[in-house]
């Protein structure tokens with residue numbers, strides 16, 4: 434579904450365009466980008482994979498720290514982060530992400546298959562099981578509420594406000610118009626807790642404010658002045674559109690020469706030399722189908738997708754073809770040239786082989 438121009442300052446001056454590519458350091462761009470629904474990170478791996486990628490994962494925390502600080506600052510309550518890396522690269526950066534308010538959800542494993550082993554063996558790797566994987570780790574922004582009694586998770590806050598209103602737990606069922614499911618699902622503190630759908634949350638909020646102790650009102654308020662609305666509650670939850678049949682293991686060979694985007698007008702751009710393999714414009718290009726899966730599952734049409742480490746901007750190209758608005762950065766000029774062409778093609782829908 435094509436998305437037409439938006440009012441975002443970065444793309445408003447380019448009619449018909451629903452992407453913006455910053456040619457330079459992403460750290461200089463974040464402040465100007467609209468706040469994201471999804472951040473697709475495919476940055477340093479600690480394998481010397483692109484100019485500026487450290488040779489080992491040891492300093493990945495230092496490499497990512499300023500970016501994570503910005504992501505955390507500009508994220509919305511419902512922003513999700515998808516962090517591509519090697520297993521050890523991700524494990525190294527995970528404590529930083531967790532300490533910055535990103536909750537681990539799951540790991541998607543890219544299984545490149547046995548063909549990936551060919552040419553990738555050396556004196557060290559011959560003494561271990563051959564590695565044919567990369568990971569993409571899904572994080573949610575941690576949802577917390579500040580109260581005079583301290584910071585609370587959504588689960589704690591729901592019950593806390595109900596009890597602060599002086600209401601017995603079983604009356605949540607009456608509030609929601611159900612026999613017993615509301616108390617059990619929304620006010621429990623165990624692992625069977627459910628995030629109330631907006632219409633149920635609206636009923637709980639209305640009931641607490643109508644029947645609760647008037648002295649403590651408003652209940653379930655973010656600003657301390659007015660009770661939470663269904664729309665506000667809905668914006669606190671990340672989007673998820675389920676794709677039947679997909680698991681967290683995605684089997685697909687690494688991209689080969691002919692599958693790599695090379696662009697039309699910039700075929701003479703410098704190529705990365707990759708001994709023993711076909712020349713490629715960018716060795717780290719991800720399968721666009723993977724990016725489509727993630728963007729389709731975790732955003733809605735019109736949502737903003739950030740791709741700070743663009744390369745050939747696979748996530749942004751996927752986002753544009755799915756009617757989302759993409760904000761990418763790429764600091765190497767010839768990658769940016771090709772990415773720009775790819776994004777232009779994604780906008781017009783002229784080519785399928787993005």
Ligand SMILES: C[S@@+](CC[C@H](N)C(=O)[O-])C[C@H]1O[C@@H](n2cnc3c(N)ncnc32)[C@H](O)[C@@H]1O
Pocket residue numbers: 457458459460475476477483484485715717718719720741742743744745746747748762763764765768
């Ligand atoms: C792993 S590649 C991304 C490949 C991309 N996912 C694709 O499918 O084409 C990382 C890219 O990020 C770029 N990069 C690294 N640090 C950056 C930064 N701070 N700002 C902008 N681009 C950066 C590198 O030049 C490199 O092209």
